[in-house]
Structures are given as C-alpha cells and as structure tokens.
Amino acid sequence: MSSSYAPPSRKQNPHLPFGDQRTAPWYGKDILSVRQFNRNDLEYVFGVAHEMREMVERVGTFDLLKGKILANVFYEPSTRTSASFTAAMERLGGSVIPINEVRYSSVAKGESLPDTIRSLECYADVVVLRHPEVGASALAADYAKKPIINAGDGVGEHPTQALLDLFTISEELGRIDGLTVTMVGDLKHGRTVHSLARLLSLFQVRLNYVAPDILRMPKEIIGELEERAMPQEEHELLDKVIGDTDVLYVTRVQKERFQDPANYDKVQGSYTITSDVMKRAKDRMIVMHPLPRVGEISMDVDPDPRAAYFRQMEYGLYVRMALLAMVLGKA
Numbered sequence: 030m031s032s033s034y035a036p037p038s039r040k041q042n043p044h045l046p047f048g049d050q051r052t053a054p055w056y057g058k059d060i061l062s063v064r065q066f067n068r069n070d071l072e073y074v075f076g077v078a079h080e081m082r083e084m085v086e087r088v089g090t091f092d093l094l095k096g097k098i099l100a101n102v103f104y105e106p107s108t109r110t111s112a113s114f115t116a117a118m119e120r121l122g123g124s125v126i127p128i129n130e131v132r133y134s135s136v137a138k139g140e141s142l143p144d145t146i147r148s149l150e151c152y153a154d155v156v157v158l159r160h161p162e163v164g165a166s167a168l169a170a171d172y173a174k175k176p177i178i179n180a181g182d183g184v185g186e187h188p189t190q191a192l193l194d195l196f197t198i199s200e201e202l203g204r205i206d207g208l209t210v211t212m213v214g215d216l217k218h219g220r221t222v223h224s225l226a227r228l229l230s231l232f233q234v235r236l237n238y239v240a241p242d243i244l245r246m247p248k249e250i251i252g253e254l255e256e257r258a259m260p261q262e263e264h265e266l267l268d269k270v271i272g273d274t275d276v277l278y279v280t281r282v283q284k285e286r287f288q289d290p291a292n293y294d295k296v297q298g299s300y301t302i303t304s305d306v307m308k309r310a311k312d313r314m315i316v317m318h319p320l321p322r323v324g325e326i327s328m329d330v331d332p333d334p335r336a337a338y339f340r341q342m343e344y345g346l347y348v349r350m351a352l353l354a355m356v357l358g359k360a
C-alpha cells in the first residue's frame with residue numbers, strides 16, 4: 030500500500046462538456062488529506078457550505094448535480110459519513126451507488142482495490158472511499174480518472190470529518206484563532222484527531238492532548254506540528270486542562286484497532302465526560318465527538334447547550350455537499 034503523499038493533479042474528463050467548471054479550482058481533484066488545504070481553501074469550502082445550508086433551508090433539494098452519480102464505497106462500517114454523503118448527493122439532485130457492504134460485492138471474490146475503483150468509475154462521476162488501510166485512498170486515486178474522496182483510511186486521515194469539525198468550531202464559537210482545543214481519548218488510532226490537529230495548525234490555536242500512555246498522539250504528528258511552532262501539551266488528567274478549554278474534542282477508544290484485547294480492557298473507560306465534569310468547564314465552550322460514542326460522553330450531557338456533537342453532524346452535510354459540488358466543478 031502506498032503511504033507517500035503527493036498533491037493530486039487535476040483529472041481531466043474528456044467526456045465533460047467545455048464550460049466554466051474547467052476553471053473551478055477544485056474541479057476534478059481528489060480529496061485525500063487535509064494537507065491539501067490552506068486557510069484560503071478553508072474559507073472557500075466554508076463559504077460554499079454556507080450557501081448549501083441556505084439552499085437546504087430554503088428548498089431542501091435542488092438540481093446542482095442533476096445527472097451526476099456518486100459511488101459510495103465503504104470497506105469499514107459507517108453511519109454518519111456514508112449517510113451524509115448519500116444525503117449530500119441526493120440534496121444536490123444527483124444519485125448514489127451504495128456499496129456499504131463490500132462482502133456482497135466482488136471484493137468478496139478477491140477483487141483488488143484498484144480494479145474495484147476502476148470498475149465503479151465507469152458508472153460514477155466521483156468515488157467516496159473508506160478503507161481499513163492507511164494510504165488506500167491515495168492508491169485508489171493513482172488508478173482512478175474520476176475524483177476520489179477519502180472517507181477514512183485506517184488510522185491515517187479522515188479529511189472530510191476534519192473539515193466539518195473545523196466548520197463546526199467556526200460556526201459555534203465564531204472564530205478559530207485564539208482557541209484552546211483539548212483532544213481526549215484514543216489519540217493513537219483516532220484518524221479524526223490526526224486530521225483535525227493538522228488542520229488546526231493553520232491557526233493560532235493551543236492544543237492539549239489527554240490520553241492514557243498507550244493511546245498518545247503519534248510522535249510524527251506532534252513533530253509535524255512542532256515544526257510549525259504549534260503550542261502542544263500532553264496530559265493524562267483532563268482535570269488539568271478542562272477549565273481552560275474552548276473545544277473539548279472527545280473520541281472513542283477504538284477496540285477494533287487493538288491487537289491485544291487485554292490492552293483495550295486496561296484503557297477503556299479512562300475518560301467519561303459527565304455533567305459533573307461539565308461543571309468545571311467554561312460557560313462558553315463546546316463538546317464535540319465524531320461519533321459513534323460508546324460511553325465516553327454520558328447521555329446526561331446531551332441537554333447541555335455546550336454539547337455540540339449532534340449539531341456537528343448537520344454541519345457535516347453542508348460541508349460534504351460543498352465538497353461534492355467543488356470536485357464536480359459546480360461550486
């Protein structure tokens with residue numbers, strides 16, 4: 030599996046008519062990593078996401094991507110990413126080929142990822158791919174002529190989640206610069222926190238990592254952010270930092286990624302956000318979680334207006350609508 034990252038080149042499709050979509054900055058591009066985005070790009074994505082929100086609120090569904098087809102290919106389980114890309118495409122008037130259970134596809138017969146992708150792009154205009162191996166989306170993009178959107182590659186990245194996370198922070202708190210973001214839980218396996226930490230390094234943000242020793246943020250990510258002079262601190266106790274936190278980003282301990290189940294048992298339940306914990310947090314702050322949660326945020330926190338994790342899902346719809354429109358040359 031290829032692990033090296035190269036900026037994607039614009040993919041030309043000779044079957045598309047000439048028109049203004051050829052000059053759109055994201056037309057035909059893959060979205061593989063948050064490293065592709067600078068602050069101007071983020072402003073652009075968020076601007077388009079705002080337009081999408083306005084249109085959904087006004088008319089629900091519209092025909093921006095009428096005639097376009099998305100192949101939604103998931104080699105790992107998903108509720109939110111899969112459903113929100115489907116909803117995004119359908120709200121834009123396009124349609125979806127859902128491959129949510131690859132065991133019912135020819136993957137079960139031993140078909141390789143490059144062959145599966147090259148087959149599906151014969152029927153679709155864009156492919157969303159979730160795969161358990163780091164670099165799978167980059168490999169798919171090497172073979173595909175149509176845009177590939179990384180919907181999570183193992184413990185690597187989840188760029189569209191990070192974009193929606195950042196959009197959530199910006200919408201909920203009105204700014205990103207100057208904030209203190211505390212990431213808590215499984216920072217080793219959590220691809221959402223890997224992508225979000227990288228994206229936050231474009232801003233003046235302080236990062237706290239709260240995790241048990243065996244689930245610490247990977248050294249390469251800390252090193253990468255150190256090179257950009259990003260203030261970062263590691264802690265084992267949430268109490269040390271909860272009072273200074275503007276964004277508490279909670280993650281699930283990812284049982285499926287542990288080789289030794291005994292290690293999972295040792296750290297599972299290390300941090301639980303309860304209404305008691307929230308008493309020590311600022312009045313103006315938000316709690317986020319990419320979901321699913323399995324007990325790390327108690328349900329008694331849900332009615333707290335600072336609990337932003339379900340609103341976060343809705344912001345994701347608008348960001349994913351924006352990304353589909355962008356790579357298909359309609360934004």
Ligand code: CP
Nearest residue numbers: 107108109110319320
């Ligand atoms: N946040 C996220 O990736 O959720 P799913 O695994 O349900 O897609």
